[in-house]
Amino acid sequence: xxxxxxxxxxxxxxxxxxxxxxxxxxxxxxxxxxxxxxxxxxxxxxxxxxxxxxxxxxxxxxxxxxxxxxxxxxxxxxxxxxxxxxxxxxxxxxxxxxxxxxxxxxxxxxxxxxxxxxxxxxxxxxxxxxxxxxxxxxxxxxxxxxxxxxxxxxxxxxxxxxxxxxxxxxxxxxxxxxxxxxxxxxxxxxxxxxxxxxxxxxxxxxxxxxxxxxxxxxxxxxxxxxxxxxxxxxxxxxxxxxxxxxxxxxxxxxxxxxxxxxxxxxxxxxxxxxxxxxxxxxxxxxxxxxxxxxxxxxxxxxxxxxxxxxxxxxxxxxxxxxxxxxxxxxxxxxxxxxxxxxxxxxxxxxxxxxxxxxxxxxxxxxxxxxxxxxxxxxxxxxxxxxxxxxxxxxxxxxxxxxxxxxxxxxxxxxxxxxxxxxxxxxxxxxxxxxxxxxxxxxxxxxxxxxxxxxxxxxxxxxxxxxxxxxxxxxxxxxxxxxxxxxxxxxxxxxxxxxxxxxxxxxxxxxxxxxxxxxxxxxxxxxxxxxxxxxxxxxxxxxxxxxxxxxxxxxxxxxxxxxxxxxxxxxxxxxxxxxxxxxxxxxxxx
Amino acid sequence: xxxxxxxxxxxxxxxxxxxxxxxxxxxxxxxxxxxxxxxxxxxxxxxxxxxxxxxxxxxxxxxxxxxxxxxxxxxxxxxxxxxxxxxxxxxxxxxxxxxxxxxxxxxxxxxxxxxxxxxxxxxxxxxxxxxxxxxxxxxxxxxxxxxxxxxxxxxxxxxxxxxxxxxxxxxxxxxxxxxxxxxxxxxxxxxxxxxxxxxxxxxxxxxxxxxxxxxxxxxxxxxxxxxxxxxxxxxxxxxxxxxxxxxxxxxxxxxxxxxxxxxxxxx
Numbered sequence: 001x002x003x004x005x006x007x008x009x010x011x012x013x014x015x016x017x018x019x020x021x022x023x024x025x026x027x028x029x030x031x032x033x034x035x036x037x038x039x040x041x042x043x044x045x046x047x048x049x050x051x052x053x054x055x056x057x058x059x060x061x062x063x064x065x066x067x068x069x070x071x072x073x074x075x076x077x078x079x080x081x082x083x084x085x086x087x088x089x090x091x092x093x094x095x096x097x098x099x100x101x102x103x104x105x106x107x108x109x110x111x112x113x114x115x116x117x118x119x120x121x122x123x124x125x126x127x128x129x130x131x132x133x134x135x136x137x138x139x140x141x142x143x144x145x146x147x148x149x150x151x152x153x154x155x156x157x158x159x160x161x162x163x164x165x166x167x168x169x170x171x172x173x174x175x176x177x178x179x180x181x182x183x184x185x186x187x188x189x190x191x192x193x194x195x196x197x198x199x200x201x202x203x204x205x206x207x208x209x210x211x212x213x214x215x216x217x218x219x220x221x222x223x224x225x226x227x228x229x230x231x232x233x234x235x236x237x238x239x240x241x242x243x244x245x246x247x248x249x250x251x252x253x254x255x256x257x258x259x260x261x262x263x264x265x266x267x268x269x270x271x272x273x274x275x276x277x278x279x280x281x282x283x284x285x286x287x288x289x290x291x292x293x294x295x296x297x298x299x300x301x302x303x304x305x306x307x308x309x310x311x312x313x314x315x316x317x318x319x320x321x322x323x324x325x326x327x328x329x330x331x332x333x334x335x336x337x338x339x340x341x342x343x344x345x346x347x348x349x350x351x352x353x354x355x356x357x358x359x360x361x362x363x364x365x366x367x368x369x370x371x372x373x374x375x376x377x378x379x380x381x382x383x384x385x386x387x388x389x390x391x392x393x394x395x396x397x398x399x400x401x402x403x404x405x406x407x408x409x410x411x412x413x414x415x416x417x418x419x420x421x422x423x424x425x426x427x428x429x430x431x432x433x434x435x436x437x438x439x440x441x442x443x444x445x446x447x448x449x450x451x452x453x454x455x456x457x458x459x460x461x462x463x464x465x466x467x468x469x470x471x472x473x474x475x476x477x478x479x480x481x482x483x484x485x486x487x488x489x490x491x492x493x494x495x496x497x498x499x500x501x502x503x504x505x506x507x508x509x510x511x512x513x514x515x516x517x518x519x520x521x522x523x524x525x526x527x528x529x530x531x532x533x534x535x536x537x538x539x540x541x542x543x544x545x546x547x548x549x550x551x552x553x554x555x556x557x558x559x560x561x562x563x564x565x566x567x568x569x570x571x572x573x574x575x576x577x578x579x580x581x582x583x584x585x586x587x588x589x
Numbered sequence: 590x591x592x593x594x595x596x597x598x599x600x601x602x603x604x605x606x607x608x609x610x611x612x613x614x615x616x617x618x619x620x621x622x623x624x625x626x627x628x629x630x631x632x633x634x635x636x637x638x639x640x641x642x643x644x645x646x647x648x649x650x651x652x653x654x655x656x657x658x659x660x661x662x663x664x665x666x667x668x669x670x671x672x673x674x675x676x677x678x679x680x681x682x683x684x685x686x687x688x689x690x691x692x693x694x695x696x697x698x699x700x701x702x703x704x705x706x707x708x709x710x711x712x713x714x715x716x717x718x719x720x721x722x723x724x725x726x727x728x729x730x731x732x733x734x735x736x737x738x739x740x741x742x743x744x745x746x747x748x749x750x751x752x753x754x755x756x757x758x759x760x761x762x763x764x765x766x767x768x769x770x771x772x773x774x775x776x777x778x779x780x781x782x783x784x785x786x787x788x789x790x791x792x793x794x795x796x797x798x799x800x801x802x803x804x805x806x807x808x809x810x811x812x813x814x815x816x817x818x819x820x821x822x823x824x825x826x827x828x829x830x831x832x833x834x835x836x837x838x839x840x841x842x843x844x845x846x847x848x849x850x851x852x853x854x855x856x
Contacts, residue, residue: 390820455789
């Protein structure tokens, strides 16, 4: 369904209009400041790190499939889980969301021609690629890559306990990617505040954009703390600063405080973008507006606010934190998260739910994330945490969470791939990816809850046959093979889509937000025309005039307009008065 | 506006809730869900909280999973031409699902604090005091008299552990002994990096933090030998940092203590 039938095929004209014959091919890729090119670069790079980290996970599962395993040496095993965690958390789950999908989609969703600071955006990407590569270079050093765990607790991470260039590369890499994240945060917040199209009020933004705004603010709160802490750690290692050393009057546990003051908001920096994807996907495939939109926005904000005061629940067993406070704060996060869950269900309620691949992944997210949420409540209780801290129960808990986020990421890939490339992914292969991932994730991680309860500590390279951990570990390792297959099929799907393309059209999912009003892929500077924005679903209103819900926004002309200076955007047919003449229909008011 | 199907679901939810409670009370023993029942009074307090919280969590999860499943099945797209009604909020339902979780976590928080105070309580005059030190890669257990003088010492024999992990209860790993029914205070320290002193059957772990001394009590209620691990990753041989604890009757404990060498000066 073409939104603007009269739009001429002017993709080239649009780009020529301002840039003349710009560079193409490799040169375009390296020099581009277009948020779409940078977003794609980010996504592809992050997926490569995901595959590397996944390969390490397969080695970890192979090692643990047998008792007294000698497949990997203790040292290599320690490197593997350190780098697996570091790549997944620092270089995949976060960057694929705020650097990849958000970079590509947010400007489109708010009708902006690009990010607010395109050159800063390019710098973010190159810092990220440079940092990520540096971390991997650790494998080429004589002392090997970092092996102090992805949390690098002091004083294990000092120059005596973990000497060598690998750990230093890890620290410097994260300082670089830290700056990259901060710049992206600045860019996202500024873009969303200042570059919304006329009519796009804050409360008409898609939930994905809302969540990216809040994520951007959280990045600005959390990442500077981590980046500074890494500088302090580097000073300890090379300048004898003794900040985290008892011997010089330092405080080792300070590292844990600084790390988790970043680390827990980071959990929501990872999660909020995917909550946003799932919210929008569920609404589109249920053919309904989001249920409780405002509740959703306030829930996101309260999750973000609470997430800055729960860090010490990672430190319950240190014996040096105020247990009841951090316990209560952690419990409280369940309330806004619960609101989100019921809003997701409410969006499907009495809808018309279609099970295309993005929707399947969104449902897989709901089912798996719920398990991670419930086990999270248990861990927020200090006595229960005493019994399960640093065991496989915790490993299972956060992998339930992170695997659900990976499913949400796949929902996003399948949902926006047509927009980014102009090609569809194959539904059959997509569904195979989904079912293998859903079953694989749960077969891999459900046994790990039980392993933790039986007393298996995390990060151990081996266990004895008499420990009784063998059977559950074998089930878990078998599950990881399913996950491997699922990702392999996804890659096949991508290859097939290049080999035999199926054109996507502008709006293959009958979706409702602004990115679906432009061509797939969008022209340079994104829009040649944008439809009137009078609700949260401008494209839906245009395509389904009989099923619109129009709120009468109190927009003043010019009040929200800030996308000036862009020659290619023709703001035709935009009515910023909100006094639209079309018939309104709002059955609930 | 009521949501159709709500009444039916409420009935199912009520049934699930009551049947779980009935099962728990009727059986008299709480379900373990794979956890340890606890071999100390502190561990048993933790177990009670664990069991009740897990039941509550599973009931909530079952309701939410049920709602998801219901929405997915009942509202699947049957007629591609039929457009669902475009409703987008319901103030009453939204207030309910904000308020009910708040009440649930209020209750859970109350019992959490209660249990936490039991688990963390320190006896003013413990029967035995053991100073436990974690180091790369082993443990030392130093028994102290009330004046702080060392009266017995058990420690990891080799500075460098064997290449393969055995069972924590096997002979190459240190085993310390606690008296049944009496309260022992553990004074936990680290000689180098952060270690995790973890006894699964006691439902308890605590960090050995450099520069910090952690105190906690164990009051064993079962005799037996229980495995112990280092839970917090501490470097190359983390997986080898094993130990065990043997709980014996007080008479046997005194007999054991008298045979132990008090090697090394008290520090």
